[in-house]
Amino acid sequence: MRRWRYTLGFAALCVGLLVVLAKGFGRNPHEVPFMLAGKPAPDFVLRSLDTGEKVSLADLKGRPVVINFWASWCGPCQYEHPVLEWGQREFGSQAVFLGVVFEDSEDNARAFLRRQGYSFPQLVDPRSRMAVSYGVAGVPETYFINPAGIIQGKHVGPIDPESLTRRIRELTATAEAPTAAEAARP
Template identity: 70%
Template sequence: MKRWRLPLVFAAVGAALLFVLFQGFGRDPHEVPFMLKGTAAPDFTLKPLDGGDPVKLADLKGRPVVINFWASWCGPCKYEHPVLEWGAREMGAQAVFMGVVFEDTEPNARDFLRRMGASFPQLMDERSRMAVDYGVAGVPETYFIDAQGTIRGKHVGPIDPKTLATRVQELTQPAARPTAEAARQN
């Protein structure tokens, strides 16, 4: 009588595993559930790596902002950095670009930027408080904030030129009103 239970247990576990796997098919792996989308961006005051005056998000109100969290020890960040340099040059009139050093030292960050270039402000998040406020899970992560200070979205992993250009363009458009379906999904 107990012989039939074991195959039934295996069948149930297999069905549950297949259900979980099929839930992930067709989804973009860069789309991570993001609770801050559509909310006011957490304010911050950080010192620039170049030693200038502290940078405050509140002072940038009225301009779209692209914030990239990165580190010198991050392999994908090295791949992504030229894309951000290009974006800052090509789209800097449409949005303010800023880099935020995540879990790294100033000397390592400066050495990275000396080799890779630094055409936009780079800020030190010394105790990772800003990263915690924004929900950074790892680097690279890029956040998109509209002129009203609302987080429109984030990109996890190295961003490509097409995605960056699309996201910056979206920042210059009015925010889409959430549909009932979108509200249920968030």
């Protein structure tokens, strides 16, 4: 009888372990759940790195927005920067591109941009308040905000041209899609 209990207990333990392992397979262990998807993007007012002008999300309402958090000390950011520049050239008429300097000095950021070149506004985030409100865990991270000001998604790590193209198309499809009220009109 005792042996039967041990065997049954061992079998239950094995089944439980298999269930836990089965749930874990197929998932990216580095993926962090993104709680802001589908929610209003936190508003911000930040200063432009080169002009000192204030830029706010509220002023951009009605347009798709791509926000990239980056730093000069970030190796993957150096790899990603030309892709974002390409994206600005290809899709800048369809979406507003913004860079946000993350945990970096203004001097280092300016030196990086002098070397790499840039064609869209780069913003300074003092004390990383905006990064915290967006839930930035590291750089690079790119956020996609639809014209209604809703975060449609984010990309963690250096974005590639295909992913950027797909995300921009999703944003512009949202911008061009009629609202329920517009679709119901005769």
